[in-house]
Amino acid sequence: MASNDETTGGGALDRVAAWQALTPLMDLVTPMALRVAITLRLPDLIDDNGSDIDDLAAAAGADPDALARLLRHLISRGVFTEPRPGTFAVNDTAAQLRRDHPSETWRWLDLDGFGGRMDLAFTGLADTVRTGRPAWPAVFGAPLWPYLDANPELSASFDATMAADDGYRELAEGYDWPALTRVADVGGGTGVLLAELLLRHDGLRGVLIDLPDTAARGRRYLAGRGLADRCQTIGCSFFDELPGGADAYVLNRVLHDWADAEASAILRRCAAAAGPSGRVLILESLSGPQADPAAFAEMNLRMLVLTGGRERTVDDYRALAASSGLRLSAVHDVPPRHTVIECVQAGA
Numbered sequence: 267m268a269s270n271d272e273t274t275g276g277g278a279l280d281r282v283a284a285w286q287a288l289t290p291l292m293d294l295v296t297p298m299a300l301r302v303a304i305t306l307r308l309p310d311l312i313d314d315n316g317s318d319i320d321d322l323a324a325a326a327g328a329d330p331d332a333l334a335r336l337l338r339h340l341i342s343r344g345v346f347t348e349p350r351p352g353t354f355a356v357n358d359t360a361a362q363l364r365r366d367h368p369s370e371t372w373r374w375l376d377l378d379g380f381g382g383r384m385d386l387a388f389t390g391l392a393d394t395v396r397t398g399r400p401a402w403p404a405v406f407g408a409p410l411w412p413y414l415d416a417n418p419e420l421s422a423s424f425d426a427t428m429a430a431d432d433g434y435r436e437l438a439e440g441y442d443w444p445a446l447t448r449v450a451d452v453g454g455g456t457g458v459l460l461a462e463l464l465l466r467h468d469g470l471r472g473v474l475i476d477l478p479d480t481a482a483r484g485r486r487y488l489a490g491r492g493l494a495d496r497c498q499t500i501g502c503s504f505f506d507e508l509p510g511g512a513d514a515y516v517l518n519r520v521l522h523d524w525a526d527a528e529a530s531a532i533l534r535r536c537a538a539a540a541g542p543s544g545r546v547l548i549l550e551s552l553s554g555p556q557a558d559p560a561a562f563a564e565m566n567l568r569m570l571v572l573t574g575g576r577e578r579t580v581d582d583y584r585a586l587a588a589s590s591g592l593r594l595s596a597v598h599d600v601p602p603r604h605t606v607i608e609c610v611q612a613g614a
Contacts, residue, residue: 301375301376345357374427387571400574402571425480429455438466452504460488473500474498474499475509482501513540519549547609
């Protein structure tokens with residue numbers, strides 16, 4: 267039988283081992299510190315030669331002591347440097363978080379924008395797991411889509427965040443778009459995907475369909491790309507009757523926002539508009555469990571927390587299409603990120 271000293275020593279070692287193993291999973295300090303740094307625009311405000319903490323705090327609208335503590339914690343995690351006491355500088359990692367960096371990673375971290383708000387919704391995760399309902403309404407007071415409608419600045423941030431996470435160039439070149447004449451992008455945001463398609467395929471015409479405020483922003487965006495005469499914009503919900511006349515109705519990362527009942531209703535509207543000679547194209551990220559199990563699992567949980575939606579496999583989409591009067595006719599992987607699931611009417 268072990269002595270009290272041995273038991274105590276073993277328990278202490280067990281606690282240290284458990285802490286070392288679990289700390290990377292437990293730490294909320296670093297993720298929040300990084301998001302606060304982005305929200306305060308610190309990578310952009312720090313001078314190339316380094317900035318004094320008092321000057322930086324004044325520019326960021328922050329308390330100097332609190333800001334220094336934040337920065338020193340991030341330095342311990344490899345973000346920013348302190349070349350001289352009280353002077354802070356941007357290193358290669360922090361430089362990737364500037365707002366002019368081509369990755370636009372900052373959009374996913376800014377607590378004043380949609381990316382950061384998405385993460386704050388996870389403070390309601392326990393309620394979601396207990397009830398099966400999305401956390402966004404409990405955290406922010408309204409479901410995601412009405413909340414965005416009531417907050418135009420956040421809605422614009424949502425559009426920009428979705429556009430930044432695109433892979434649209436590969437998508438525009440990785441499917442047989444030239445076989446089509448008129449494409450309707452249903453729930454197409456401000457028309458970023460549609461613009462890529464039209465600019466790369468001269469014979470193509472487009473229809474952008476989204477809620478009225480978003481469609482109005484899309485009209486301005488498309489006009490700015492010189493596409494006003496090749497693309498019609500229509501403000502309506504995809505739960506309502508959709509205009510006919512297109513030979514393909516595109517749902518680009520729309521259906522994963524919704525549970526099966528709503529997703530099937532959207533598909534039925536698209537199927538009715540496409541008619542027997544048209545097709546419905548479901549565009550989703552190439553993140554099935556076979557492609558990337560971790561990405562699939564993370565996004566599946568994220569969609570539940572945000573909207574009550576879900577990630578689906580190709581077989582899931584096959585069943586969803588069948589419940590909506592459609593038949594899955596082809597699947598096209600477009601590396602590195604997308605899958606195009608082609609559907610036609612079941613009797614076609």
